Amino acid sequence: MSKKVLRQSRVNRFIHWGTAISIILLIISGLGQLPLYKRYNITKLPGGEWLGSFYNTLDLHYIAAVLLIFVVSFHLVYHGLRREFDILPKKGDLRESYLIIKAMLTKGEEPPADKYLAEQRVAYFFIGINVLVLIGTGMVKVIKNLNGVTLPQFIIAFSTHLHNLATVLLILGIGAHLAAFIFKANRPLLRGIFSGTVDEKYAKERHPLWYKRIKMRI
Amino acid sequence: MTEKINRRTFLRRSTAAGLLSFLAVSGLSENAYGLSDEQEIGTVIDITKCDGCRDLEIPRCVSACRQKNKGRFPEPITDIQPYWPQKKYEDWSDKREVTNRLTPYNWNYVEHLQVDYKGKREDIYLMRRCMHCDHPTCQKLCPFSAIKKDVTGSVSINEELCLGGAKCRDVCPWGIPQRQAGVGLYLKLAPTFAGGGVMYKCDNCRDLLAKDEKPACERACPKGAILTGPKKQMKEYAQRRAEEIGGYIYGDVQNGGTSTFYISKIPFEAISEAIATDKMAQKDTGPGRPLMPERVDNYLESEKGIAGAALTAPIAGAALAAFTAYKTMKGEKVDE
Numbered sequence: 001m002s003k004k005v006l007r008q009s010r011v012n013r014f015i016h017w018g019t020a021i022s023i024i025l026l027i028i029s030g031l032g033q034l035p036l037y038k039r040y041n042i043t044k045l046p047g048g049e050w051l052g053s054f055y056n057t058l059d060l061h062y063i064a065a066v067l068l069i070f071v072v073s074f075h076l077v078y079h080g081l082r083r084e085f086d087i088l089p090k091k092g093d094l095r096e097s098y099l100i101i102k103a104m105l106t107k108g109e110e111p112p113a114d115k116y117l118a119e120q121r122v123a124y125f126f127i128g129i130n131v132l133v134l135i136g137t138g139m140v141k142v143i144k145n146l147n148g149v150t151l152p153q154f155i156i157a158f159s160t161h162l163h164n165l166a167t168v169l170l171i172l173g174i175g176a177h178l179a180a181f182i183f184k185a186n187r188p189l190l191r192g193i194f195s196g197t198v199d200e201k202y203a204k205e206r207h208p209l210w211y212k213r214i215k216m217r218i
Numbered sequence: 219m220t221e222k223i224n225r226r227t228f229l230r231r232s233t234a235a236g237l238l239s240f241l242a243v244s245g246l247s248e249n250a251y252g253l254s255d256e257q258e259i260g261t262v263i264d265i266t267k268c269d270g271c272r273d274l275e276i277p278r279c280v281s282a283c284r285q286k287n288k289g290r291f292p293e294p295i296t297d298i299q300p301y302w303p304q305k306k307y308e309d310w311s312d313k314r315e316v317t318n319r320l321t322p323y324n325w326n327y328v329e330h331l332q333v334d335y336k337g338k339r340e341d342i343y344l345m346r347r348c349m350h351c352d353h354p355t356c357q358k359l360c361p362f363s364a365i366k367k368d369v370t371g372s373v374s375i376n377e378e379l380c381l382g383g384a385k386c387r388d389v390c391p392w393g394i395p396q397r398q399a400g401v402g403l404y405l406k407l408a409p410t411f412a413g414g415g416v417m418y419k420c421d422n423c424r425d426l427l428a429k430d431e432k433p434a435c436e437r438a439c440p441k442g443a444i445l446t447g448p449k450k451q452m453k454e455y456a457q458r459r460a461e462e463i464g465g466y467i468y469g470d471v472q473n474g475g476t477s478t479f480y481i482s483k484i485p486f487e488a489i490s491e492a493i494a495t496d497k498m499a500q501k502d503t504g505p506g507r508p509l510m511p512e513r514v515d516n517y518l519e520s521e522k523g524i525a526g527a528a529l530t531a532p533i534a535g536a537a538l539a540a541f542t543a544y545k546t547m548k549g550e551k552v553d554e
Contacts, residue, residue, distance in 0.1 A: 011542065033361050035383035036412075039301055054359065054389055055517050062524040066531045073535030074542075081543040142525045145518050147353040147474055153366050160363040 004197035005214060007115075007189075011078060016193055018071035019131070023174070025064035026134075030167060032057025062142070069135055086115040086210075089125045093118040104183045115210035123177050130170040137163040258477065259370045259427055260452030261436070263345055265482040266463060267443035270328045270343030276317050277328045279345055282438030284317075284324065286423065290377065291323050292416060294400030302410050307399040308384075320346070320506035322398035322418040326435055329507070331492045335484045342482070342489060345435065345444065346508060347420040348373060348394045352475035353516050356386035356395065370428075371449060371477040374421035379403060382415035389517070391473050392508035395419040422477075449477055456481055474516035486510045 008016070032051050037043050043052035050056045079085070096111055096118035103110040116124070140159040144151050180186050188202040203211045271277040276284075292311065300307045310316070314323040326347035333340050354373045357365040364379040365386060375386070375395065381404045386395045395417040404413020423433035427446075431437075436444040445452065453470060456479035460467050465483040469476040482489065490510040497507060 011546075033359070033385075035385050035388070035414075039304060041303065054385060058359075058521070059524070062521060062528060066524065066527045069528060069531035070535040073532040074539040075535075077536040077539035078543045081540065082547065139529065142528050145358050145521060146525060147516060147519050147522075150367060153363070157363040160361070164361070 003200040005200050005203050005211075006196055007192040007198045007203070008196045010196065013193065013196060015071055015075045015078075018067060019075075022064045022068035022071065023131070023170070025060060026068060027167070027171065029057040029061035029064060033061065065135075065138055065142075068131070069139075072131060072135060087121055087124045089121045090118075093122050097122050104185050110206070112208045113206060113210070115207060115213075117206075119180070123173065123180075127170065127173045127177065130166045130173060133162060133166040134170065137166065256369055258449035259372070259422070259446060260449030260477045260479060261350075261422070261433075262445040262452050262456050262459070263478060263480045264443045264445070264459065265342060265344055265480060265484075266465070267441045268328070268343040268345060268439075269441060270330055271440070277343075277345070278438040278440060279435035279444065280317050280324070280326055280328060282434040283326045283347075283420070286434040287325060290418075292398040292401040292418065294398060294415070295405065296400075298400035299410055301399075301414050308397045308415065309399050310396070311398065311400070319504075320394060320396050320419070320508075322396050322416070325418065325420040329493060331489065331496065333484055333488050333492045335488060340484060342484065342492075344480075344489065347435070347478075348422070349392065349469055349473070349476035349478045350420075350422055351473050351516075352477065353473070353518060355389040355391070355473070355516065355518060358518060359389050360386055368424055368427075370422070370424065372422035372424040372427060374424055375417050375419060377402065377416050377418070380416045381407075381413040382417060384414060384417060386417055387505060391511075391514045393505050394508065396506055452477075453479060468510055472511075472514035474519055480510075485512075487512045 028051075031037070033054065037048070037051040042048045100110050100113075100117055100119055102108065111118075137159040140151070140155065141163060143149055144156055144159075181190060185206070188198055188206075192198045200211075203214075271279075274281075291314070294309065294311050298307055298309055310321045310323055313321065317324055318327055318329075320327060326345055329342075329344040329346055331342045331344065333342055350371050350373050352371070354365070354367055357367050357373055361383070362379060362381060364376045364381070365373060366376065367373050380402060382397050382399065382402055384395070384397050387393050387397070396419065397415050397417050399415035402413070402416035404415065407413060423431075423435075426433055432446050433444075436446050445455070447455075456467050456470070459465075459481050463481070463483050465481055466485050468480040468482070468486045469478040480486070490512070493507065493509050497503070
């Protein structure tokens with residue numbers, strides 16, 4: 001069996017999967033706030049009936065939002081305190097992402113990567129910004145829903161439209177994130193996010209800058 | 219001192235006096251009705267006074283509403299598409315004359331019922347329209363914020379922005395807003411796949427309230443059965459009046475409170491039952507003829523706890539993160 005190296009700590013996996021599960025639930029329940037499950041007969045599918053109630057899906061949206069907000073806040077404070085910023089975008093990441101994707105398509109040579117590939121950092125930033133916008137506008141919407149609270153219409157409308165726009169962008173972002181695994185070259189990373197480790201050979205070849213750092217630490 | 223009054227002086231003075239008396243009578247310097255677009259407005263609908271304008275084909279409050287709002291009634295396109303993949307769509311444009319229920323062309327109606335009460339059969343006439351809730355679920359849950367609540371309490375739909383998903387009708391305890399297909403913004407987007415028209419309902423004549431004028435239905439009522447005024451006063455009046463007649467109020471607590479207060483000497487449960495019985499007899503299952511259930515909870519009230527959790531989640535997440543980060547930085551093994 002090939003040697004493994006730790007890539008994603010338990011905390012990182014908790015953050016990733018906590019975010020992923022809550023966002024999936026938020027998308028399902030959020031789409032339920034539009035009158036589309038009944039119209040498109042999803043409610044007629046086995047087990048789909050509950051999706052027809054705006055209140056059922058709103059309850060789920062609130063619960064999933066609590067989980068997401070908790071995990072995101074945890075992530076920002078935890079990694080902020082530990083000063084772990086590997087995943088933040090760096091200058092030239094867009095160009096480097098292009099070079100990596102080109103290399104994957106043409107089977108050429110990729111630029112040497114650190115812990116994260118340039119397009120992973122770009123994807124994190126894009127998804128992260130949208131999640132923060134969704135949390136911010138979502139909180140305004142929660143406050144608006146409290147009985148006795150009447151917010152000015154422009155604040156309600158602004159947060160609603162921004163929430164809807166960020167939802168569309170987030171779904172596109174998640175689509176691109178998942179589409180990355182169409183490329184064989186990216187698949188060893190899947191193991192990392194499930195079990196925490198990746199093949200040492202993979203790390204050495206594809207993430208030489210990161211590999212050098214962890215070897216130096218040891 | 220005598221002053222010669224010629225014809226010109228006489229005319230000038232008469233005009234000035236006329237103008238002054240007009241200003242005094244019309245009360246331009248102060249609100250004639252105590253209404254303003256900066257205070258909450260309430261409406262009392264006194265069923266004991268309404269006779270449904272029996273001598274007329276259409277009650278006056280209904281005609282007045284139709285007349286006032288006719289310029290806003292939908293003019294749909296001719297080839298309306300069904301709501302794909304459904305085969306249906308809601309079209310009232312060929313039933314504009316319907317006045318006995320809520321439709322996109324009829325924003326109030328009078329329900330005529332016969333209710334047996336204390337061994338006597340009573341005729342009841344009940345003007346129905348939007349209740350203008352204190353915590354309107356329609357306005358709070360519209361996914362495109364197309365519904366607005368004014369400071370006056372009037373709840374209105376922005377016909378330019380509404381996509382006609384009819385969620386507002388689904389979450390309204392009385393199913394008030396009504397949909398017309400083939401009109402509105404959705405036609406410019408993806409009319410086959412999304413949207414369904416525009417929702418219409420009473421807006422409490424918010425344009426008139428802003429001018430310190432009374433809603434059209436009230437102005438047309440010859441019996442004084444509809445009374446609009448500052449909400450606190452209206453509520454107090456409704457309570458006094460209900461006490462006077464040993465009757466009941468509807469709308470003060472339902473859905474967490476509304477700005478409409480019905481007064482009746484017959485319990486509303488009996489009235490609601492009579493509407494339900496009549497609907498059943500007529501096999502009337504369509505929208506636009508709401509019941510009057512005694513207990514109407516505001517669903518959003520039940521979300522309070524979880525809303526609190528959502529708003530405190532950032533603090534909880536940050537606290538746990540600080541604790542975990544501290545432990546790992548001290549070298550304890552929690553991060554593998």
